[in-house]
Amino acid sequence: MNTSYSWLVTALLRALAVILFVVTAVFFIIRIVPGDPAKMILGEYSTPEAIKSMHHTLGLDLPLWEQFVRFVKTLFTQGDTGNSIIAGTSTRELIAERAPVTLLLIVMACMMAIIIALLLATLAATHKDKLLDHLIRIFPTITLGMPIFWVGMLLILLFSVRLHWFPVGGVSEGWIGTLYSLTLPAITVAFSQIPTLVRSLRAQMLEILESDFVVTLRAAGLPSRVILFKHVLRNSALPTLMLLGVNISYLIGGTLVVEQVFGIKGIGSLLFTAISNRDFPVIQGIALYCAISVVIISLLIEMISWWLDPRTKGKQ
């Protein structure tokens, strides 16, 4: 009992250490890169006085450690990284305003990725070494080099421009409209995750299909459909979830890019606007919120799988 909780404490401490590292990294990232943020905001030919006052507004005239203390303090007390230079409002509000659509897109993409990957992996595993299996196994090799934004464009071309099934871009009003217009972007994001998921799920399923307990069930005369859905799929669900957890950071990154292709006003477009406006507080805020969510999600998934899988409890 004791040992299993010490595992939990270690995991929590590690997550905390990573978060502290992430905060430090985000703080220092603008300081190590060449160029003065004030100059970047005001332009190359700004007067020294203007730069000086901008330094003061940004708090850049303070000693480095004081800036860092300030940064950490605002972050942990207000969950903020300062006011946006362009919009004037707090970064936290800007992110909160844009976050729902991005989150919805991520959740939809995850669900689609899981469903499609489970389907393909089941097909491949049950048709091992047959044509279908070979076709599904080639899939990751082909899709590995597909830029996600390009996939999105091809999907727009096929399903929106040619077939008129979906809108070309943007998000419609209302719940149904939102879900409908996010379908194609979600498929695009899911598409980038499916190859990795299918590859390891197939291996996982084959292992389960050949394991002793499935052989026993088969010998007991259970129909293979029941074995597949009740036992094999259930045992593969956990590894899928874990893998998705490992890939969550890629999934979030991909979502930001895909938003750009489909003209969705989410965190991605906020980031690109901030980048073209040299809006440092907003860039830092997005980086931090994304990174901290990744750490928390990974931790949660680690905890869930530890909780659900009795085998890991003995090991730790």
Next chain:
Amino acid sequence: MKRIRTEPQLHQDGRQPSIIHRIWNTPSLLVGSLMFVVLIVLAVFIPYISPYHPSEQNLSAFLQPPSAEHWLGTDQLGRDLFTRLIYAARTDLSIMVLAEVVPFCTGVFLGMLAGYYGKWVDTVITLLTDTFIAFPFYLIVIIVAFASGAGERGIYITFMLVGWIVFARVVRGLSASFREQEWVASAQTLGLPGVRIILRHLLPNVLPQAVVVLMTDMVGLLVAIVTLGYLGIGIAPPTPDWGTMISDGQSFITTAWWLSAVPGFAVVYTGIALSLVGDGLADIWRKK
């Protein structure tokens, strides 16, 4: 003095198939290398193959569909798409290879250090990789590329920062498992210094796996270079690049869809070639 076997002996039957024989029996390696070589040959000899210059505009012949004169048609400025495509291969592939050098070396080295020494060295390096992994890859790439300025320099800096993690993780695991084996123990009993064990004995054993990872990682890197180009923070416009070509064509998706589709296929083609090579190498080293 008796020679100490410093490498794991995997083939017990004594009969080792020749390297050429092994390569010949690995179709994925052959096909992948062939695909890659074709692209390289085209990229090297494009000035002799194509009569056009990549940035030569011809406003009287813009947005033409594929024809005998222009194999893949022309873009909105009348530039020959095929010529631009292959010149872009020059840019993108050379950046891909160059940008991989530093992260590969750092990653393999740090991974060996972490795996071999364990303890606090491992803790520090693992914490570092965990931190970088917490950042969504594209987020960090976009931010660093932006902060260090658009263009090639930004791409190199970005991958120096984030590219080593993959290698460090793989090599760390391998090194840690090798540390338990007797050939490392025997090298240690001989009193060889750690650096020597790492470079002379550990490195040759982790390198194959690292190279396999390198192949897949290059695909990811190429996609990232192209994505940065697409977002307008990668390679700057007059230089042909697959990413900017795709984004340029986006406005003409309804009328001239191939403008965007074709450069994407070039990326996919390269990706397939490299992953086939990676799969093939993995097969060869596994059979050994």
